[in-house]
Amino acid sequence: METRELRYFVAVAEELHFGRAARRLGIAQPPLSRAIGGLERRLGTLLLERGSRGVALTGAGAVLLREARAALDAVEAAERRTRRAALAATGRPAVVLAAKAGASDELLAKLLDAYAAEPGAVAVDVVLCGPGEQARLLHDGRADVALLHRPFDDTAGFDTEDLHSEGQVAVLPVGHPLSVRPHVRLAEVTDLPDLPLPRWPRPDGTFPDGPGPQVRDHTQLTQLIALGRACAVVPESGRTGLREDLTAVPVPDAPHVTTVIAWPPHSRSTAVAGLVRAATAR
Amino acid sequence: METRELRYFVAVAEELHFGRAARRLGIAQPPLSRAIGGLERRLGTLLLERGSRGVALTGAGAVLLREARAALDAVEAAERRTRRAALAATGRPAVVLAAKAGASDELLAKLLDAYAAEPGAVAVDVVLCGPGEQARLLHDGRADVALLHRPFDDTAGFDTEDLHSEGQVAVLPVGHPLSVRPHVRLAEVTDLPDLPLPRWPRPDGTFPDGPGPQVRDHTQLTQLIALGRACAVVPESGRTGLREDLTAVPVPDAPHVTTVIAWPPHSRSTAVAGLVRAATAR
DNA sequence: CAGGAGCGATACCCGGGCGGTATCGCCCGC
């Protein structure tokens, strides 16, 4: 199977429409139909159920969609990492670290300081990204290391090392009835009719249904809370640097959050190894 | 990058010789040279240092070799898993479980029994393989689940669940001076001049240097020990079913061995999930 | 030191396959 075929299949499987997929790929529809047909013939199975109105995935098609995405990520990662290796040889070598924007700032700063103090440390390019984006960056080679947060982020498929564990707090607008309490139970904040929990985007960019407002980053979140339109439950470390018009109340029964450093298996470049060492040394 | 290019590059990087690589790929040498050249041009970097006698990998080339192998495994896995999904839809569905030959027999039997008793259990095809082979089978899609043994096997890149932990024993021929001791220290058996530790093959099939005899499987190992040509340190469970002319002596200071069940991340088919459940339920 | 062998690069040609346009066949909705 060639990556071209995989790219074509993923496009059709995502669009569920040959015409749109072809447009997205920048080719005409007939070659696309033929490519998918050839793939199906060689695999000896139907991948797409052609109805008169659009198409649907078969069981085998669903499996191939999942596997093809992983394979294409791996190919992309190969290209990116090779390019970076070439760059590092003839210029300034660097590692790319992905971290969730607005989380673990303090830990991150300490980590960068500790690593920079190591002999032979290279430059660290920090990429701040939306929640849940780190895994993708690591998979497709745009990042070499990432800070993830269990149980929110999926650490499957990576090597990880635990760095820090902490409880969670509810962030509320100053003046809210609950904001004066010494602590609250999780159930009390998850279904406040006046302050619903916000909805974060899924990996594909769409939002789950629900009453809460849609948020994409930390600024939007704090702003919405300040406006009295939402509340949130976040790790303790999120209270540092909180706006004046917000308060944080501990939620003892919320699950603990563990910050971990993660890297792709078998890619212990000396730089990544150094970062991991610096992170765990403390 | 197309998988064809990756396959070509891996062939040359492994052979370090364009002619041989071309023969192995079943093509002529000139198209291979051109393909690699094109790859280098598009990546904007040299991947291979052409000396007058053969070639050598550059830094970027070494990175691409590692990444390309992973990517090709992923593509192969995509194809195999799709084929199996298609087969499962129209015939007898099955999961493939990889296990080291001659290890964890008892645990494996119990696991299979426990799973078979579950409602909706499908057939389990057990693939017994050489040590260290399981990870490869899992990576390239020939297996869906595997039993691995930490710290011997590399579990990086998989989801795992611990099943069992045990100490190790030294296996010696009956009559050996150490065989009557209640226990021995690891250092005592690792450098016996008369009974060297055997050498296991590396993933690429070659053997490390050393005094011990080369072994490829469990039968060869026991036979060599019985012949008085080697000794071995193996998990306790290896003493069950030992030949009469061999004895096992506990080695308390040897690292504990943990048997884990592993599966590729994000591939929790119901069958794999059932197996994991059956394995961890006890 | 000249000759030859080994190895990768280059030159050139051929054919298959990929992509394009035109059109068909089918099903659904009005």
Add this chain to the structure above:
DNA sequence: GCGGGCGATACCGCCCGGGTATCGCTCCTG
């Protein structure tokens, strides 16, 4: 019943991947 939407098919042209022949370079060798 008819038109429109959608995927499949037919057919064509061109590019690119693969083949053969040959070159250029570097060692080794007698």
